[in-house]
Amino acid sequence: MTAAPSPPAGPPALAADHLSRRFRGVTAVADVSLRVAAGARFGIIGPNGAGKTTLFNLLSGELRPTTGSVALFGRDITALRTYRRAALGLGRTFQITRIFSDLTVLENLTLALHGLSPSKFSLLRPWRSYRAKMAEAAELAASFGLAQRLAALASDLSHGEVRELEVLLALALKPRVLLLDEPAAGLSPAERVDIQALLTSLPAELTLVMIEHDIDVLRGVVDSAAVLHLGSLVTQGTMRDIQNDERVRELYLGGAAARVPEILALEDSPPPGTSPPREAGPAQEAGPPPDPASPPDPAPPGAGDQP
């Protein structure tokens, strides 16, 4: 089950092998196996509570799997902690944004730029005197329209700018594999275009795995995807396969209301037929008025949530 369009030369960039995670009897992720080829653009789709974020936390090291293993470029990283995985080139963003809100944008980016450098232990030199890193921070900010906001406190940023900073923090580490947890959640259509432009401009060798509800954002960026439902893998394949898959249609269109009432209960979706033939469910997250056709995925209640 390789996700890349062309057969990969080496080991997969990221592989999950029979990953499971239980929280007090609730199985958030159940026996999920994935292989993401180097350089692939891979999407993870699923309704609320499907276990997408838990899966991400297992991949990035925030959570330990109950069973199963994770490998990065063929190396087993299951036992490694988050900071070690980051050093090996695994970067991630967070669905519920995790920026340093009481620091300025410049300080946020500087922290990210020192993250994998021994200079993070430097005590005697002011961080502002690292000219190369200061220039790099300015460049990063400029690449995403935050050039004028370097001195602003991160807590003063707009929701869209916070999302941008969230992605920039991960990119600053120059990861080889980047996990993006709903980078476009709660963004206005215009801001979505910005995010999409940034994502498509990323270097081709970067392996991208993203959770996203907005199929439009996904279609432009990813070439294959996996569908999760109640912690289990429903299917994976190319985007075309996914969109034509009967089970996925049932999950997303609400046409199978009788068969999957739990999803409707979770998503509180409108009756079948009123929503466009994509995914259903109103926005449940504060922020700019979201596109009704592409609701953000708030923290999955209970099972999929982080502890």
Place this chain on the structure above:
Amino acid sequence: MTAGGQAPAGRAAAGRAPAVEAPPAGPGLPAGRGARLALTALRGSRRFGGPVAAVAVGIALVVLLQGNGFTSTLVLDMLVYAIAAMALDFLGGYAGLISLGQAGFLGVGAYGVAIAEVHFFSPWAAVGVGLGAALVLGLALGIVAVRVRGVSFVIITLAMGQVLWGLAFQWVGLSEGDNGIPLTILPSIGPFDLNDPLTLRMTVLAVFAAVALLLVTFVHSPFGLSLRGVRSNETRMAALGYRTGLHCYLAWVIAVFFTGVAGVLYIFVNQLISPATMAFSQDGLLVIMVVLGGLRSIWGPALGAVVIVLFQQELSIYVSRWQTLMGLTLIAVVLFSPGGLWGLVRAAGRRRDALIARLEARPGKRGGR
């Protein structure tokens, strides 16, 4: 109103004074001469205010420490506690780890000196033992302490401080129990003799200045920034490649060591160490100094130490209920200036900068017309 414009720009306080009067005065002046003068004064205070204030405080301290009286003892106490408070803020304000056991580590530094001198009769070796004891204890206890955060950290450090206090109180064979240990001979080398009161006072001042400058350097370094990052969002720090536990551990060791330095100076100044110095109330006083002075500023806790020692030693002479006044002061500061006393200084600086920006914008507008 023109008096504001004529104020000299020399000192920080003088430069700030016209700032308040300048905006109403400015527009009324025909040629904007007053405004220009005010702008010069404000810019001068922004540029030189900090260094000038530091030099002025330094000179004042040197002068105050010349006398043999009550004042110089008071100032020495302030300096010693300022070191401990600054160290606590490095850990508590920047890394977000509020330790409620710091007086215990101050006691370890002091007891290390006293016990070593009783046993080895070498004042310099005693200094080494005092600093070494604080460092080793910091390295050892840190492994346990930085495993937890938040309230758990407060409680675990409180427990550590209480264990140290209990040892000092009850291990009579080593610590002389409640009586404490007097220190009679201080180190000396050549003409540098700490038994000479003036040399001792200047040494305490020099050590205070060195620790303050080191801590200020630390908090502006990438490591200092990483501590703020850990306090702000530890999960993200891990995702950015930081081994956050290690950063907390290093901050802890630095803080405990500098507290030990304060302890060594404490016994030099007081020539006696007893369990009372390590009591829980002293742990609390150190935290109050930090909060009153202002978290996340190295100079704030030093200011807090000055105020608290003043309350404790000066005000207590005149007012028997000085602790009530101290409590009320703390409540007022926490309510009206969450950034502490140093927060007021920072706010004044921000107002000045805003005023400079407004004054700078005015001639441009006029030229536009």
